Amino acid sequence: MCTNLVSKYNIPGPRYTSYPTVPYWDNTTFSLKEWTKSLRQSFRESNTSEGISLYIHLPFCESMCTFCGCHKRITKRHDIERPYIRSLLNEWQLYLNLFESKPKIKELHLGGGTPTFFSPENLEYLINGIFLHAERADDYEFSFEGHPNNTTREHLQALYNVGFRRVSFGVQDYNEKVQKAINRVQPFENVRRITEISREIGFTSIGHDIIFGLPFQTEEAVVNTILKTKELLPDRLAFYSYAHVPWQKGNGQRGFNESNLPTANQKRIQYEIGKSLLSEVGYVEIGMDHFALQTDSLYKSMQNKTLHRNFMGYTASKTQMMIGLGVSSISDSWYGFAQNVKGVEEYQHLINEGIIPVYRGHILNSEDEVIRKHILNLMCHFETDWRQSSLYFDKLPETLTQLKEMELDGLLEISEFGIKVTEKGQPFIRNICMAFDLHLQRKKPETRLFSMTV
Ligand code: SF4
Structure with a gap:
């Protein structure tokens, strides 16, 4: 990445796990009635052919990591586990009531928070x-997401027994000064x-999350973390930039x-060194921020x-419908889209009242x-074709102007029917998507909403 491009394109921007992005959702046209109607339609269209995805949020953690952008509650009280799980199952029942047949679950992900805050018995339950x-x-x-400090053999075995074969562990960086910060x-x-x-038990895809741009992190620390990662050779890696958004996450x-x-x-250099080391080890870059060995399903x-790509990040297959349970x-x-x-x-009160808690x-x-x-x-394939829709460039003059400038910068190539992102343009994929984001273009945010794109 050249320095000039970084200074030009390093601006606040969405990560596009959805479009429209959450700050641009129009709540005035949203209602529980419309929402459940859209769910029923989607279920009828896709459950038999492709199944559905389920995301379950387990929000508790025993201590607070200060880089964290997740929605969590810090507590050491474990008597909250069962009541929370009962609420999740009751929420699931509220969705089941909408459907005429049994859902076929294709993808299921436990995220958090710390899923392994819960006991193996409760997760199995x-x-x-x-x-x-x-x-x-x-x-x-x-x-599921496992915390290396509190995931036990029993957790892994219990989840393996009920069908889990993929686990990702948050590593971040192995440097002690960074870890303390x-x-x-x-x-x-x-x-x-x-x-x-995890390997011994039979998990076939093990992921590690590594972050660059953390406080006190140096190039040497990133290199050291990747060299240690090489020793363990996880099947997948998320290697991404720390999102500094303190205005969103309070203290x-x-x-x-x-x-x-x-x-x-410095972050750009950390990314480039990391990326080139990963490719030497045999990892291939997948979409944005992800790497995988050639044997992995990703x-x-x-x-x-x-x-x-959906709210869970990148997934190996598409389901049209994803239900998120939990706070x-x-x-x-x-x-x-709907958020709980x-x-x-x-959350527990609404479920006790029999109301879907969005x-x-x-x-x-x-x-x-x-x-x-x-x-x-x-975001998934670094290219798109306008022939899939009736909305050609001529209806999007603002988008085309921005794309032409990016083409001059070597980030992409425009053809009559679409665009293809070049290798040079891949680190700027969020900026390229922003050119298509009509909500963002029509109304620039008045306050800082997003992390920096590079
Ligand atoms: S354990 Fe995970 S979710 Fe909990 S505070 Fe740390 S990073 Fe955030």
Whole structure:
């Protein structure tokens, strides 16, 4: 990445796990009635042919990592586990009531928070409860996020027994000074131990999350982290830039000073060194921020163009519908999005009242549907074709102007029917998607909403 391009394109921008992005959802056209109608339609269209995805948010953590952007509650009280799981199962029942047949679950992901805050017995109870009235789709993929410090052999075995074969561990960086600054001290030995146990039990896809741009992080620290990663050779890696968004996350990201963060240029160097080391080891870059060995399903899905992106990040196959259970979870019916309330007590209260606990959402109009597809194509395949829709460039003069400038900068190539992102343009994929983001263009945010794009 050249320095001039970084200074030109390093601006606040969305990560496009949805389009429209959450700050641009139009709550005025959203209602529970419209939302459930869109779910029923999507279920009828897609459950038999491709199945559905389920995301379950388990929000509790025992201590606060100061880099964290997730929705969580810090507590050491474990008596909250069962009541929360009961609420999740009751919420699931509210969705089941909408459908005429049993859902076929293709992808299931436990995220958090810390899923392994919950005991193995409670996690098993949760998954068995979900499948009382659901089936597993063919080639299903179940995954969870494990914390290297508290994931036990029993957790792994319990989840393996109910069908999980993929696990990702948050590593961030192995340097002690960085770990202390982010309040997440976890020695390499913990990660090694749990990675090896996962393999021993039979998990076939093990992922590590590595972050660059963290406080006190240096190029040497990134190199050292990747060299240690090479020893364990996880199947997948998320290698992404720390999103410094303290205005969104209250005190959670205030455990260090802004002057302790690497500059944009230092981050760029960290990314480039990391990327080139990863490719030497044999990892292939997948979409944005992800790498995989050629034996992993994510790589295969990129090869056969089935790679998909939703609120869970990149997934190896597409389902039209994703239901999110638990506080703050986002669901996607393909025709609309909805997000659950964020407070645990409010969430449990609504479920006790028999109400699907969403508090905001967006129903897509036909323009949103077209733009969404293009952004999805770009994020997953680095190209898109206008012939898929009636919305040609001539209807998007602002988009075309921006794309032409990016073409001059060597980031992409425009043809009569679409665009293709060049290798040089791949690190700027968020900026390229922003050219298509009509909501963002019509109304620039008045306050800072997004992390920096580079
Ligand atoms: S990084 Fe994970 S364990 Fe740490 S506070 Fe955030 S959700 Fe909890």
